[in-house]
Amino acid sequence: GFRKLTSIWEPSPCTIPGLGSGVLEMRVKEGTKIRNLLHFAISRFQGEGHVSPVSQVIFSGLGRAITKTITCTEIVKRNVQGLHQVSKLQYRNILEIWENQAGERVNECKTVPSICILLSKEPLDPQELGYQSPIETSSKSEEK
Structure with missing residues (x-):
């Protein structure tokens, strides 16, 4: 059998x-806990904990972490109003180095x-490919 020694990302x-x-x-990685990412990102957007608020956050994910990356951004957009988005x-290429028992x-x-x-x-530039405008909130959805 082989075991993976390392992965080198381009x-x-x-x-x-x-x-x-x-x-x-x-x-965002495959094993990342969503609640940890969300708490950190939302608190930084809102400037909680004696840190200056940020105005932009990039979420990035590879391979099987893409779904989790999208989930995180959608939840943040619902918790922090008025966010513009570009996706x-x-x-990306990855080189994996494997070794068998014989070395x-x-x-x-x-x-x-x-x-x-x-x-x-x-x-952000609304003409940019992948742009999404902020989520509209209506008074009806807030009353429910």
């Missing part, structure tokens, strides 16, 4: 234009989907 900067200098990056999908190594290159989602209190 660096891939988020391709979202209009990022401010104080952007908070949330890297970008891309592929022989095997390299495997994979291409994995990834997503970056920017949530911003500041207006």
Whole structure:
């Protein structure tokens, strides 16, 4: 049998234009607890705990963490009103190095989907591919 020694990800900067200098990056992984991410991101947007509030947060996830990444952003958008969103999908390469019991190594290159989602209190370019305007809240939904 083989065991995985390491995984080397190709660096891939988020391709979202209009990022401010104080952007908070949330890297979502398959085993990440959603409630921990949500508490941290929402508290930073709202400036809780003696920290200055941020106006932009990027959630990024790879492979099987994409679904969890999208779930996190949708929950944050419902808790923090007026957030603009830009989503970008891309592929990233990963090199996995495996070793068998005899010490022989095997390299495997994979291409994995990834997503970056920017949530911003500041207006973003509505012409940007992947843009979504803030969620409209109606008085009827607030009364229920």
